[in-house]
Amino acid sequence: MGVFTDQIAVVTGASSGIGSAIARELAKHGATICLVGRRLDALDAVTRDIQKTSPASKYYAVELAQEGEIQQFAQDIQNTFNRVDILVHSAGVFSMGSIETTPVSNLDWQYAINVRAPYCLTQALLPALKRAQGQIVFINSSVGLQARATVGVYAATKHALRAIADSLRAEVNPAGVRVLSLYLGRTATPMQEAACKIESKPYLPQNLLQPEDIAAVVANTLSLPRSAEVTDIQIRPQMKPTR
Numbered sequence: 610m611g612v613f614t615d616q617i618a619v620v621t622g623a624s625s626g627i628g629s630a631i632a633r634e635l636a637k638h639g640a641t642i643c644l645v646g647r648r649l650d651a652l653d654a655v656t657r658d659i660q661k662t663s664p665a666s667k668y669y670a671v672e673l674a675q676e677g678e679i680q681q682f683a684q685d686i687q688n689t690f691n692r693v694d695i696l697v698h699s700a701g702v703f704s705m706g707s708i709e710t711t712p713v714s715n716l717d718w719q720y721a722i723n724v725r726a727p728y729c730l731t732q733a734l735l736p737a738l739k740r741a742q743g744q745i746v747f748i749n750s751s752v753g754l755q756a757r758a759t760v761g762v763y764a765a766t767k768h769a770l771r772a773i774a775d776s777l778r779a780e781v782n783p784a785g786v787r788v789l790s791l792y793l794g795r796t797a798t799p800m801q802e803a804a805c806k807i808e809s810k811p812y813l814p815q816n817l818l819q820p821e822d823i824a825a826v827v828a829n830t831l832s833l834p835r836s837a838e839v840t841d842i843q844i845r846p847q848m849k850p851t852r
Contacts, residue, residue: 618697622698623645627798627824630823631823632659641665643667645673656668674722692737692741700722701723702718728773731777735781739785745787794846796846
């Protein structure tokens, strides 16, 4: 019997990177996983692997920029499992550019996935999470705490996500729901590899946080007794850049 046995966990961005690692870790400890993503081949492969230890786990192809698809997904979860215990927001998009040159369409795109989607999905699943006295995890970024040049648009979405998580926590704590935000430094993921290409820097995954590191922290934190609530965690790579 694992610590999350009989619990239903929804994980977005579950086809690769941090989302995939969290889905695998929660399944290893007994949870049934609802994996959400768009890359069907990768999502199917991850789900098949997870089903070896969590046979009831399923994947769902959801376009998170479409509110109608989010509502349909929430209804499907209700019909299939009739409960949600854990919601992990790991899906996200990233782009770099100065405020002077980044088009508004890019702002709209990042806002739609990084802010509006988790807002809509949380709202849709919140009644179930409150009934289960569940837990919500927001995978955020270090730039959600301190912005820097060329990532202003992305940082703005992560600051907004922080505000949503903080306000939500104050609203749902009385119902027994815990809310956790993780502010991550550079992590060895496809998104980080793409960022390094944009910056013309070498991608050295061995020097970065590993998705499994994040997954272990999430699982350990969610398994704490209900006498405690961890609200914010900052994690950065141990290996520091030389310049």
